[in-house]
Amino acid sequence: MVGLGGTIAMTANASGAVEPRLSAQDLIDAVPGLLGLDVELEARTVRNRPGASLTFGDLHELAEVLAEEFAAGATGAVVTQGTDTIEETSYLLGLLHAGEQPVVVTGAMRNPTLAGADGPANLLAAVTVAASPDARGLGCVVVFSDEIHAAARVRKSHTMSTGTFVSPDGGPLGYLVEGRARIINRPARGFTLPAGSRTGAEARVALYTATLGDDGGLLPSIIDQVDGLVIAGFGVGHVPESWVGHLETAARRIPVVLTSRTGAGSVATRTYGFPGSEQDLLSRGLIPAGFLSPYKARVLLRLLLSTGLGQDELRAAFVTAGALGIYPMGVC
Numbered sequence: 001m002v003g004l005g006g007t008i009a010m011t012a013n014a015s016g017a018v019e020p021r022l023s024a025q026d027l028i029d030a031v032p033g034l035l036g037l038d039v040e041l042e043a044r045t046v047r048n049r050p051g052a053s054l055t056f057g058d059l060h061e062l063a064e065v066l067a068e069e070f071a072a073g074a075t076g077a078v079v080t081q082g083t084d085t086i087e088e089t090s091y092l093l094g095l096l097h098a099g100e101q102p103v104v105v106t107g108a109m110r111n112p113t114l115a116g117a118d119g120p121a122n123l124l125a126a127v128t129v130a131a132s133p134d135a136r137g138l139g140c141v142v143v144f145s146d147e148i149h150a151a152a153r154v155r156k157s158h159t160m161s162t163g164t165f166v167s168p169d170g171g172p173l174g175y176l177v178e179g180r181a182r183i184i185n186r187p188a189r190g191f192t193l194p195a196g197s198r199t200g201a202e203a204r205v206a207l208y209t210a211t212l213g214d215d216g217g218l219l220p221s222i223i224d225q226v227d228g229l230v231i232a233g234f235g236v237g238h239v240p241e242s243w244v245g246h247l248e249t250a251a252r253r254i255p256v257v258l259t260s261r262t263g264a265g266s267v268a269t270r271t272y273g274f275p276g277s278e279q280d281l282l283s284r285g286l287i288p289a290g291f292l293s294p295y296k297a298r299v300l301l302r303l304l305l306s307t308g309l310g311q312d313e314l315r316a317a318f319v320t321a322g323a324l325g326i327y328p329m330g331v332c
């Protein structure tokens with residue numbers, strides 16, 4: 001069980017400011033129910049930060065820690081962290097872990113000093129799932145409010161609700177029922193980084209969202225500074241007509257990935273043909289992200305660029321990843 005910080009580990013300091021202060025062992029000690037599980041738990045505090053301040057470097061280091069633990073015989077892992085970035089970090093951890101052992105990410109919306117703090121129940125549920133034989137082969141999952149979500153689908157949907165994590169495309173994989181993990185939906189394993197891939201190079205990837213009346217004037221300066229670009233378009237992947245030339249020019253030099261800002265559904269339908277429509281943009285070289293959210297598409301693009309993959313491999317990776325493991329490849 002690895003702690004990275006977040007609200008689940010936050011208490012007030014001497015001046016009253018709430019910040020991450022508890023170690024991974026403190027979190028375990030606060031859940032007597034863990035003693036009742038037939039699980040040998042080892043605690044490691046790798047970072048103690050708010051979710052917003054985690055970096056790709058932190059997550060790559062964590063992935064190495066997990067790989068070492070799995071090589072040493074761990075049968076599952078739990079990561080506790082800030083909920084703000086769980087939809088991105090869990091996805092990255094899943095892309096980096098092709099093994100059978102479940103990696104379970106959890107956190108809390110109410111810190112341990114508040115009435116009805118949800119951290120202890122989430123931690124107990126996360127350990128239960130990580131130790132469950134039924135969770136083997138699921139890759140990385142997010143366990144929150146007794147729901148089990150695939151990292152590729154899960155989104156943070158509410159600023160405060162303890163039920164903030166949802167899977168709008170495909171629903172949860174399962175639930176905690178009377179202390180046991182019940183998997184009701186077992187998708188095909190999504191994209192994972194091929195074994196032996198090197199992820200050394202730094203890549204800068206921007207995410208730019210379409211908004212009403214934006215003439216695209218900022219795009220050229222952004223495009224100049226990045227190795228890859230993710231566009232969160234309107235609806236099924238539309239942008240204003242004035243953006244089309246900028247995006248076409250960009251797609252000749254760098255990968256430009258098309259996603260939707262709506263929060264659910266796929267971009268790669270072939271319904272519309274007007275300038276700036278999804279069909280128009282794809283014909284000009286943009287790469288469809290299928291059902292991947294803009295945030296997850298950015299994580300994937302950054303990772304693929306850091307491995308030095310070519311355009312064709314990169315497109316193929318988005319086809320597999322964008323299907324979320326549940327839709328036949330090529331449909332989305």
Ligand SMILES: NC(=O)C[C@H](N)C(=O)O
Pocket residue numbers: 005006007008049050051052081082083084085107108109110
């Ligand atoms: N609920 C949370 O964990 C939010 C928190 N501020 C974070 O570290 O992301």
